[in-house]
Amino acid sequence: MYSVLVVDDEYMIKRSLTKMIEEARHRFTIAGEAEDGKEAWTKVEQLKPDILITDICMPVMDGLALIQEVREKYKFIEPIIISGHDEFAYAQKAVQFGVHDYLLKPLRPDALYKTLDRVYTKLEERNERFARHGEWTAFCRDAAVRITEHMLLFNEGGILAELAEGYERMLKLEQDLAPYPLKNMVQDLLSACHALLVEKYGDTFLEFASLNTTLLSADHYFAHMRTSILRMMNELRSKKHLKINMKVNQAIELINQRFTEVISLEEVAQAVGLTPSYFSSAFGESVGMSFVHYVTRLRMAKAQTLLKDTSLKTYEVAELVGYMNYPHFSRAFKKYTGVSPGRFRKQT
Numbered sequence: 340m341y342s343v344l345v346v347d348d349e350y351m352i353k354r355s356l357t358k359m360i361e362e363a364r365h366r367f368t369i370a371g372e373a374e375d376g377k378e379a380w381t382k383v384e385q386l387k388p389d390i391l392i393t394d395i396c397m398p399v400m401d402g403l404a405l406i407q408e409v410r411e412k413y414k415f416i417e418p419i420i421i422s423g424h425d426e427f428a429y430a431q432k433a434v435q436f437g438v439h440d441y442l443l444k445p446l447r448p449d450a451l452y453k454t455l456d457r458v459y460t461k462l463e464e465r466n467e468r469f470a471r472h473g474e475w476t477a478f479c480r481d482a483a484v485r486i487t488e489h490m491l492l493f494n495e496g497g498i499l500a501e502l503a504e505g506y507e508r509m510l511k512l513e514q515d516l517a518p519y520p521l522k523n524m525v526q527d528l529l530s531a532c533h534a535l536l537v538e539k540y541g542d543t544f545l546e547f548a549s550l551n552t553t554l555l556s557a558d559h560y561f562a563h564m565r566t567s568i569l570r571m572m573n574e575l576r577s578k579k580h581l582k583i584n585m586k587v588n589q590a591i592e593l594i595n596q597r598f599t600e601v602i603s604l605e606e607v608a609q610a611v612g613l614t615p616s617y618f619s620s621a622f623g624e625s626v627g628m629s630f631v632h633y634v635t636r637l638r639m640a641k642a643q644t645l646l647k648d649t650s651l652k653t654y655e656v657a658e659l660v661g662y663m664n665y666p667h668f669s670r671a672f673k674k675y676t677g678v679s680p681g682r683f684r685k686q687t
Contacts, residue, residue: 342370346379346393376400395422483531490572586611598637599661604630639675653680
């Protein structure tokens with residue numbers, strides 16, 4: 340039920356209003372009453388009602404002044420004016436302050452109920468948008484975890500796949516979250532990724548560029564999001580590789596390109612002109628994990644994506660990520676994710 344604050348300096352009108360509201364299909368409850376704008380403002384701050392129904396002409400503070408105060412601080416409250424004055428100036432001012440309706444005295448029940456029906460619909464739609472926005476916030480948080488993991492692996496393909504999925508979700512939610520604009524959703528996802536990187540690497544991590552308000556098309560928003568995320572990854576690359584030479588960077592690029600093949604530490608070390616022992620040490624120092632762990636993480640991330648495609652057999656997924664021996668893949672996958680490939684597929 341939605342709460343209503345009734346404000347009028349005439350006792351009988353206040354009583355009549357209260358009775359009509361309480362009989363309005365049990366969708367509203369009277370949160371409180373007030374006799375003037377000043378008392379009403381105090382009760383607004385205490386009760387924070389969903390709806391404010393107020394007369395215009397009252398002592399101490401009139402209804403329009405009250406509504407102006409309410410709209411500045413509590414934009415979620417829906418105001419309705421009742422008045423004995425059928426004057427354009429009052430109605431014009433009411434529209435300026437975002438008043439939901441302007442009802443004339445003597446108040447007819449059918450007019451009040453029609454107004455309450457409209458307000459009820461608006462409040463229900465707003466609550467649905469709030470719920471959707473909560474879902475979007477949770478999605479951003481989870482997507483940011485996955486995207487930053489791809490950043491740590493310098494896996495540009497994985498990043499772009501996540502961004503494509505996220506952007507598709509944005510476009511589907513755009514109408515449900517209206518008037519929450521697409522630009523804000525892009526900013527939300529970028530902010531979530533940036534916050535995780537700051538948490539890990541400190542406040543020195545670069546800020547992402549704000550969206551240009553002159554952007555018009557959806558393609559521009561996606562391009563901005565992709566550019567910003569890849570810029571973050573490159574900044575991360577610079578931070579992580581500050582103390583290592585270009586040969587280790589080349590090795591990382593090689594592994595990212597060939598991790599789905601049968602690839603060994605010795606082979607990569609030879610390809611970049613380092614001894615296996617030196618390469619192993621330099622790789623672990625720069626990346627923060629062993630060569631085997633790094634390759635496994637890449638393979639497992641790719642395997643989780645492929646397992647969502649039910650047209651592929653699990654042994655085919657194993658081969659596609661570099662495991663020719665399925666039992667070996669199954670053990671590695673369970674060790675990494677905590678579940679078998681088959682159970683993971685059922686859960687997704």
